[in-house]
Amino acid sequence: MSKRIDVKDLNVYYSKFLAVEDVNIEIEAKSVTAFIGPSGCGKSTFLRTLNRMHEVIPGGRVEGEVLLDGDNLYESGVDPVTVRSQIGMVFQRPNPFPTMSIKDNVLAGVKLNGKKISRSDADSLVEKSLRGANLWNEVKDRLDKPGSGLSGGQQQRLCIARTIAVKPQVILMDEPCSALDPISTLAIEDLINELKSEFTVVIVTHNMQQAARVSDKTAFFNIAGTGKPGKLIEYAETATIFSNPAVKATEDYVSGRFG
Amino acid sequence: MTTNALRRNGSKGQAGDKIFSGAALGAGILILATLLAVAIFLFIQALPTFTADPTLVSGGEGFLAYIFPIVIGTVIAAAIALLIATPVGIAVALFISHYAPRRLAAGLGYVIDLLAAIPSVIYGAWGYLVLAPALVPSFQWLSENLGFIPLFEGPASQTGKTILTAGIVLAVMVLPIITSLSREIFLQTPKLHEEAALALGATRWEMITMSVLPFARPGIISAVMLGLGRALGETMAVALVLSTGGLIPSLIKSGNQTIAAEIALNFPEAFGLRLAELIAAGLVLFVITLVVNLIARAIIARHKEFSGAN
Numbered sequence: 001m002s003k004r005i006d007v008k009d010l011n012v013y014y015s016k017f018l019a020v021e022d023v024n025i026e027i028e029a030k031s032v033t034a035f036i037g038p039s040g041c042g043k044s045t046f047l048r049t050l051n052r053m054h055e056v057i058p059g060g061r062v063e064g065e066v067l068l069d070g071d072n073l074y075e076s077g078v079d080p081v082t083v084r085s086q087i088g089m090v091f092q093r094p095n096p097f098p099t100m101s102i103k104d105n106v107l108a109g110v111k112l113n114g115k116k117i118s119r120s121d122a123d124s125l126v127e128k129s130l131r132g133a134n135l136w137n138e139v140k141d142r143l144d145k146p147g148s149g150l151s152g153g154q155q156q157r158l159c160i161a162r163t164i165a166v167k168p169q170v171i172l173m174d175e176p177c178s179a180l181d182p183i184s185t186l187a188i189e190d191l192i193n194e195l196k197s198e199f200t201v202v203i204v205t206h207n208m209q210q211a212a213r214v215s216d217k218t219a220f221f222n223i224a225g226t227g228k229p230g231k232l233i234e235y236a237e238t239a240t241i242f243s244n245p246a247v248k249a250t251e252d253y254v255s256g257r258f259g
Numbered sequence: 260m261t262t263n264a265l266r267r268n269g270s271k272g273q274a275g276d277k278i279f280s281g282a283a284l285g286a287g288i289l290i291l292a293t294l295l296a297v298a299i300f301l302f303i304q305a306l307p308t309f310t311a312d313p314t315l316v317s318g319g320e321g322f323l324a325y326i327f328p329i330v331i332g333t334v335i336a337a338a339i340a341l342l343i344a345t346p347v348g349i350a351v352a353l354f355i356s357h358y359a360p361r362r363l364a365a366g367l368g369y370v371i372d373l374l375a376a377i378p379s380v381i382y383g384a385w386g387y388l389v390l391a392p393a394l395v396p397s398f399q400w401l402s403e404n405l406g407f408i409p410l411f412e413g414p415a416s417q418t419g420k421t422i423l424t425a426g427i428v429l430a431v432m433v434l435p436i437i438t439s440l441s442r443e444i445f446l447q448t449p450k451l452h453e454e455a456a457l458a459l460g461a462t463r464w465e466m467i468t469m470s471v472l473p474f475a476r477p478g479i480i481s482a483v484m485l486g487l488g489r490a491l492g493e494t495m496a497v498a499l500v501l502s503t504g505g506l507i508p509s510l511i512k513s514g515n516q517t518i519a520a521e522i523a524l525n526f527p528e529a530f531g532l533r534l535a536e537l538i539a540a541g542l543v544l545f546v547i548t549l550v551v552n553l554i555a556r557a558i559i560a561r562h563k564e565f566s567g568a569n
Binding site: 051085088113162163 | 361449451452453454455456457458459460461462465469470473474476
């Protein structure tokens, strides 16, 4: 359970505006890949193209191929709904469904598309997913309480539990810790390390130490200037990116000289 | 002399603050005072009805026997209106907010808002001249095929001027209120929650049931209540469309009456006890509206914990 992603010659547009240009990247199964780069460089936009979430924004479209174990996400006849059930996403701000209990939040994705689940299966899936998100011990006594009553860090882990409950192949994370305090951030980072054994994880982060701590490979994105498209500058083992990058711009960025 | 530098010294900002809070308080009190004044007026003017000899009240059996049928008539007409207008209104609002292409959505929104601006006498005239005759064949069919249900007992009205027609006209009048308010609320659904649903693999409809409708629930209830307020109080359209009579269960025969129309039709010639009766009927309508609103508040409050406001 976890597949690789290959991106070939991908251009991302918002209407006529070219937001990200010509990305080629191979993301290994069961690994953690980090996208870093200055604000507005297109890393979040690119991440959203990996499960067709960028289409939600009016005018969003792509040219090129994104292959999930060889299957093109953008082939005609592919339903974005199917794509998203295989490639889950965790957002920048924790977004549990406010009207649902903690338990219902975990099961939200499982019950989609008319799927039925027995009560005992549901209970064990809730426990398994919450344990998988390191949240079980904190919430096991209040599963029927609303998810919005949890702290920010707990809410974010609830969102991760909700995502892993649907058993996706890949989990995309869009700056999952930027709204969290350092302790919650640490909890999420530990969790990412554990998730790696079962899922392919792709994470966008502003925090270079975080990229260095959690990821196996790192991709550096940059833009030449405002209004220009973002580009993938360098993609390599995380250790290489941070100690011995091949491109000058990468070195400037990771050493804190700009961005 | 020691002065505390932190102490406020009559700056302009402070004065503005005081004026504003005074004005807000005044406005709040004004509303309550108006409501109270209305209630007191209705009660005092209606008092003779409650103390009068029952045989002198219209119908000759006291006020309760007089008011009961028209209360039921009012509730039936409003219920028909809401039963039709609520699902249609929500569906139209969802179409505008989440399905229609943006340009079409804007145009449709304007048209719906325009519907709310049409005076009720126009709706009444339309119901009287166009809708009622057009409904006659359907009423005929209902009485022939579903006549065993008391609601559709024949013989059907030959003019179509029945409580069902009145309810349908009211539904059209209430529709824009429910639609515009629901649409505004649907559009305010946080993107965050919509994306949460989509990212889990939800279809558009599932996204709506998971994030849009739960978020909009209190707003929908408020919209329906506002619509109900208009349906309960609507006078002109009902007076024109309904051929009145005693309380009957059948919706497709002439008969039934609503409070607002009863008052409007009889008020010009009423004096003395009859006037007091009509005002008492108004008091009953006032109480019904109040109770309905309290119930709506209670429904909204019951789900507070899960409203997302915490």
